[in-house]
Amino acid sequence: MPKLERKTMKCPGCKSENQSQNFCGNCGTQLKEKCTECGAMETIGRKNCEKNLKEAISALECFSFNRSAFRLFSCMATLILGGICMELNRRLCVEGFKTPKWLIMLVWWPMLFSLLLMWYQACVIFDKPSKKLRKIFARKNPHYAEILAKAEEEEK
Secondary structure (H helix, E strand, O other), rough: OOOOOEEEOOOOOOOEEOOOOOOOOOOOOEEEEEOOOOOOOOOOOOHHHHHHHHHHHHHOOOHHHHHOOHHHHHHHHHHHHHHHHHHHHHHHHOOOOOOOOOHHHHHHHHHHHHHHHHOOOOOOOOOOOOOHHHHHHHHOOHHHHHHHHHHHHOOO
């Protein structure tokens, strides 16, 4: 990726010439220059083009969303299993039938398991894209991976 060259710029506030500074020497206005990649005005010295960074972030989000389709299906299957178990429990226990305890436990265990699985999916699986997912994304899209790495480096 080409680096941004530092040039002299006129301050938009006081019209004085400034060279290689982020702020005007006279009035303190933040200086910007045209991005070499997209042509938009950006702060002098930025490592990434804002347009490319937004594009890389949206590509990562789209990639992680496409990968989560199976997780969504498994969460829905868990909800259905829990609902069936709750209905069986209501029919067996609440409506006054004499039901053996082993049958009640047989109905309760899948329901408890499905609730724990939903909690796990909510806390762990549906969290931000994992490191493994980012590595897969980086292998498939090295250009975007470079942009995201520079942005993370810039934040530090």
